Ligand SMILES: CC(C)[C@H](C(=O)O)[C@@H](O)C(=O)O
């Protein structure tokens with residue numbers, strides 16, 4: 001019997017082309033996703049060296065970060081955004097790469113469209129010049145972000161030099177209670193273990209709560225693995241994965257799909273395989289989460305109060321809390337549920353898929369956004385947007401006073417005109433709450449879609465478990 005291996009080791013072993021003791025290995029890359037922000041210099045490099053893209057058919061590009069979310073028939077006002085998009089279009093044309101541009105029905109946030117189009121398969125190695133590439137790990141793919149020089153390397157060779165990460169199992173015991181989502185789970189895990197507990201590791205999420213999750217929920221969890229410092233997040237594929245992929249545009253079709261499922265079935269950690277580290281988390285006692293600070297690890301239960309610097313054990317933590325509280329304009333001891341908000345953003349590659357929009361719409365249905373709040377929904381892709389419109393979700397949001405926008409990264413990182421004003425406080429379904437992330441001086445609280453929706457209506461955070 002072969003020696004038992006983890007899911008990660010199986011994917012890694014299957015992709016190593018060359019390995020030498022004490023040196024990084026050379027990995028074969030199955031899928032390279034490209035967007036407008038991290039690719040221009042990579043293409044310039046290729047051009048200067050007179051090289052071609054090695055496997056254009058394994059490369060897929062999309063515009064997402066800079067795209068406007070308003071009427072796309074209008075000219076693009078922001079000159080930098082305009083240039084980024086034109087450059088990507090030119091590069092894709094020149095190098096023969098498929099591109100979902102501003103007007104393509106495939107357009108959307110790179111980590112939303114990859115799975116949606118069936119480009120993402122179990123067992124693949126997937127890279128993109130983007131840290132949230134970890135999202136695709138939800139399918140049991142080894143997926144991670146790379147820098148622009150690596151983007152050039154992968155374009156040129158379809159290979160990448162990588163040091164082998166360590167493995168960690170995050171075992172989630174019990175079921176998620178009513179009102180507690182996959183977003184709360186990953187925020188809770190990061191609040192408990194910290195933003196660097198995953199450093200140097202690939203995390204595999206296991207346990208009852210994970211097995212019960214839909215693909216979209218699994219993507220939310222894997223998406224934020226990077227916020228835990230991990231190289232990647234993984235979830236072993238199962239029936240949920242296969243039924244999500246069956247029939248998707250770029251998934252294998254017909255008999256080829258059933259053959260693929262037989263291979264994918266092997267993609268699980270063997271009995272007796274050993275992880276370098278194992279941590280456990282109790283899903284059953286989890287409460288909806290709200291971040292209060294300027295790192296995704298500065299999170300609290302909705303039932304809690306804003307902490308004081310003295311509540312923290314180390315001097316470094318106390319200093320970080322003090323700075324975060326000052327930036328966030330929060331007073332220790334304030335109940336989280338009394339924090340008033342100005343803006344609501346439902347979107348980003350963490351939480352902008354159809355299930356996210358459905359739960360949010362259910363919360364706002366027949367209600368009105370608080371008069372002092374400006375709220376917007378930015379679907380993760382055109383397909384999500386169309387599906388939502390078929391279901392009438394757009395009308396529910398608009399009737400409640402939400403803006404209903406075109407797909408893209410939008411206010412997740414404010415590289416387009418969707419920006420917080422200094423001092424504005426936002427309930428956001430995105431993944432990063434760093435200083436200035438959503439606009440200079442803007443204050444971001446990370447929450448789940450139903451929590452963001454409820455905050456829009458109430459004008460402050462509320463415990464979704466008591467929502468009627
Ligand atoms: C612009 C891009 C390089 C960046 C990333 O790598 O994650 C962005 O997507 C983000 O979320 O901060």
Ligand code: SF4
Nearest residue numbers: 132348349409412413
């Ligand atoms: S939605 Fe946000 S986190 Fe995701 S790729 Fe875009 S900017 Fe990065």
